[in-house]
Amino acid sequence: MSEKQFKHKLYVKKGLDIAFTPEVMEKVNKIISHYPAGQQKSALIPLLHIAQEELGGSLNVDIMDYVAGLLNITPIEVYEVATFYSQFYIDPVGKYVIEVCQTGPCAICGADDMIAYLEEKLQIKVGETTEDKLFSLKAVECLGACGSAPVMQVNTEFHEFLDLQKIDEIIAKLRSESELKKPEELTWKERLS
Amino acid sequence: MERKIILENIEIEGIRSLEVYRKNGGYKSIEKALKTMTPDEVVNEVKTSGLRGRGGAGFPTGMKWSFIDKKSGNPRYLVCNGDESEPGTFKDRYLLMNIPHRLVEGMICAAYALGANTAYIYVRGEFKQVIGILNEAIKESYKAGLLGKNILGSGYDLDLHVHTGAGAYICGEETALLESLEGKRGNPRLKPPFPAIKGLYGCPTVVNNVETLANIGWIVNNGGEAYSKIGIGRSTGTKLISACGNINNPGVYEIELGLPVEEFIYSDKYCGGVKGGKELKAVIPGGSSVPILPKNLILKTAEGQPRLMSYESLSEGGFITGSMLGSGGFIVYDEDACIVRNTYNFSRFYHHESCGQCSPCREGTSWMESVLHRIENGEGKMKDIDLLVSIAGKIEGNTICPLGDAASWPVAAAIRHFRHEFESHIKE
Numbered sequence: 001m002s003e004k005q006f007k008h009k010l011y012v013k014k015g016l017d018i019a020f021t022p023e024v025m026e027k028v029n030k031i032i033s034h035y036p037a038g039q040q041k042s043a044l045i046p047l048l049h050i051a052q053e054e055l056g057g058s059l060n061v062d063i064m065d066y067v068a069g070l071l072n073i074t075p076i077e078v079y080e081v082a083t084f085y086s087q088f089y090i091d092p093v094g095k096y097v098i099e100v101c102q103t104g105p106c107a108i109c110g111a112d113d114m115i116a117y118l119e120e121k122l123q124i125k126v127g128e129t130t131e132d133k134l135f136s137l138k139a140v141e142c143l144g145a146c147g148s149a150p151v152m153q154v155n156t157e158f159h160e161f162l163d164l165q166k167i168d169e170i171i172a173k174l175r176s177e178s179e180l181k182k183p184e185e186l187t188w189k190e191r192l193s
Numbered sequence: 194m195e196r197k198i199i200l201e202n203i204e205i206e207g208i209r210s211l212e213v214y215r216k217n218g219g220y221k222s223i224e225k226a227l228k229t230m231t232p233d234e235v236v237n238e239v240k241t242s243g244l245r246g247r248g249g250a251g252f253p254t255g256m257k258w259s260f261i262d263k264k265s266g267n268p269r270y271l272v273c274n275g276d277e278s279e280p281g282t283f284k285d286r287y288l289l290m291n292i293p294h295r296l297v298e299g300m301i302c303a304a305y306a307l308g309a310n311t312a313y314i315y316v317r318g319e320f321k322q323v324i325g326i327l328n329e330a331i332k333e334s335y336k337a338g339l340l341g342k343n344i345l346g347s348g349y350d351l352d353l354h355v356h357t358g359a360g361a362y363i364c365g366e367e368t369a370l371l372e373s374l375e376g377k378r379g380n381p382r383l384k385p386p387f388p389a390i391k392g393l394y395g396c397p398t399v400v401n402n403v404e405t406l407a408n409i410g411w412i413v414n415n416g417g418e419a420y421s422k423i424g425i426g427r428s429t430g431t432k433l434i435s436a437c438g439n440i441n442n443p444g445v446y447e448i449e450l451g452l453p454v455e456e457f458i459y460s461d462k463y464c465g466g467v468k469g470g471k472e473l474k475a476v477i478p479g480g481s482s483v484p485i486l487p488k489n490l491i492l493k494t495a496e497g498q499p500r501l502m503s504y505e506s507l508s509e510g511g512f513i514t515g516s517m518l519g520s521g522g523f524i525v526y527d528e529d530a531c532i533v534r535n536t537y538n539f540s541r542f543y544h545h546e547s548c549g550q551c552s553p554c555r556e557g558t559s560w561m562e563s564v565l566h567r568i569e570n571g572e573g574k575m576k577d578i579d580l581l582v583s584i585a586g587k588i589e590g591n592t593i594c595p596l597g598d599a600a601s602w603p604v605a606a607a608i609r610h611f612r613h614e615f616e617s618h619i620k621e
Binding site for chain 1: 268277278279280281282283286287311317318319320321322352354356357358359360361362373374375376377378379394435436437438439443444445481522524526530534535538539542545546548
């Protein structure tokens with residue numbers, strides 16, 4: 001096994017200084033209070049959502065260790081959960097994660113065409129991120145909105161009854177939105193890079 | 194057969210808010226249950242109603258409630274399963290987006306009946322908008338004294354919280370959901386012990402689907418007897434059916450159980466017929482896990498009786514000629530649909546969603562996907578068809594949770610009814 005294979009990205013600790021802002025901590029503590037004393041581990045999934053949103057769009061070992069500390073659980077308990085659920089990204093992702101539903105009902109309503117069109121439009125394959133780090137494209141399983149197929153979500157915002165024209169509009173809107181962003185609004189990850 | 198229980202008043206503007214919901218008769222059941230009924234009386238009304246679990250299994254709700262361990266002295270929990278992930282099913286999302294207080298009302302009655310002082314609503318992580326709406330509804334209810342300490346002066350306390358999932362179909366299985374709620378991977382637990390004895394945090398717990406709980410307010414208000422008169426036979430009440438696929442009017446419909454399938458597909462009140470005037474080919478009537486049926490068997494049973502939208506009628510003929518009502522995820526296929534491609538698609542889904550705990554499911558779903566992939570891509574061999582039947586047979590019944598069954602049934606049914614399509618895929 002080469003060194004590269006052995007050093008899985010999950011286990012590379014960068015020693016980053018990670019902390020939620022006081023406002024986010026308030027939210028975190030409120031979530032923890034929803035569960036009985038001693039069962040604070042229940043807050044793990046909600047906290048990982050917050051961490052992913054607040055700290056740059058994906059999780060890394062430093063972030064996961066930080067969350068483990070907040071809940072007073074071992075890091076491995078966080079890793080095993082973060083790698084189980086498909087909404088958590090261990091690989092870095094673009095600012096907008098486009099997830100197109102590819103399951104049965106969406107498939108018979110044209111999901112494959114939507115995916116092919118997005119691949120061509122963004123010049124990336126499913127699973128990749130554009131060079132400018134703006135878009136990541138993923139094909140995912142059932143999003144639970146089969147009645148308005150084909151469906152995709154962009155960072156958990158649903159877009160339904162898709163067609164090629166709608167995709168053009170969504171991408172154009174996201175592109176113009178990203179240009180408007182002021183430096184102080186940049187996320188943690190963007191600031192690092 | 195027009196009958197609205199869950200979606201009653203849904204067309205009223207602003208019904209999402211507590212104020213409008215209450216103005217239209219909402220939350221009356223809380224007053225009645227908490228002040229004039231004992232918890233056991235509420236359980237008995239639900240038993241009398243004949244209400245069955247709306248998540249897919251169809252287990253009698255009142256009976257499930259009566260199993261809860263009241264002797265252990267441990268706190269009891271009510272958990273609402275809002276992890277709606279079964280392909281073809283989107284009814285709970287519709288209900289929660291439009292009339293979230295229906296669920297909150299039902300949960301207060303249910304939690305009171307079970308003697309639970311804490312309840313959780315587990316919602317799949319992708320439904321961020323739904324989570325926002327639910328949190329808003331809960332906030333309103335707390336403010337109005339319908340949640341929290343001493344609800345409406347009755348002396349009964351209940352805390353209700355929304356818990357977010359993170360994209361795992363398996364968490365719709367009740368014990369996997371509890372694991373996930375405890376902050377773990379969604380690996381289903383061995384049963385027994387059932388959640389009613391050892392559930393959340395090892396305490397007695399009842400897990401019910403969103404739609405199931407949304408019925409409770411009506412049952413408390415009108416009595417179990419009145420509910421049991423709606424529907425047909427042992428399929429009492431109404432059911433939300435989410436219709437999708439190649440039809441003119443995809444959407445969520447509340448039907449009285451017993452409606453003929455033919456009427457549901459062709460009436461303009463419901464699906465409005467097959468899109469583009471095409472011929473109907475097949476239907477999956479209860480979410481992707483249940484067997485697909487060709488046109489002749491979905492419209493009529495093997496005996497030639499009209500097929501009805503009910504637990505009994507849809508399963509008549511067993512898996513040889515029947516299917517299941519399941520979650521009510523009604524997927525319609527027109528004459529151009531490719532059954533092989535569709536079966537491959539679902540097998541990829543189940544492979545992706547298998548938690549990996551049991552070997553038959555972990556390995557079997559992977560094998561079914563690969564074999565179907567090669568058939569779909571013109572590289573299949575004739576013996577692959579029987580190989581698929583054999584793999585499906587070896588998964589079914591050999592796993593901790595029903596995901597194994599759910600993965601094998603669609604494959605077995607597609608080959609049972611459309612073997613010729615698999616053969617022609619391989620020949621060409």
